[in-house]
Amino acid sequence: MKPWESAHLSELESLKGPGTLRWSPGRRRFGITAFGINAYTAAEAGQDVVEEHTETTLGHEELYTVVAGHATFTLGDEGDPERGLAEIEAGLAAKPDTPVLLYHLACLNSRLGRLDVARAALDRAIAGDPKFAKWAEDDEDLVPLRVAGES
DSSP, X not given: OOSOOOOOGGGXXXXXXXXXXXXXXXXXXXXXXXXXXXXXXXXXXXXXXSOSXXXXXXXXXXXXXXXXXXXXXXXXXXXXXXXXXXXXXXXHXXXXXXXXXXXXXXXXXXXXXXXXXXXXXXXXXXXXXXXXHHHHHHOGGGHHHHXXXXX
């Protein structure tokens, strides 16, 4: 017996999840009982691959890895940007010059009308990683900055 086993995602059992989700419970295939290990897939670009939830409602923490394509994760829901802001600020307290966190800090502050804070965070994000200048060109969250003539 090998000390490890592998499988291609297409070899895992695939079950219908909520909405458009496809759920593949890897723990079943490998006999894992100490923790969950699952794969979520979408048939088409733009479909959800994880149902909307918080770790608080599920009672556990999760780790997500994008194996193919790309995904967008949100911090806080659309109705609670302050909660998302608190999460980003906690991340920045640990890693103050992380460009992606600074970028999302700019986005949330822009949505909240805090344009000076948003501009400063966006400038720092771009200084840390110039790709964020391109992202900022059409990001809907940064419309208030562009409308104010500051983007």
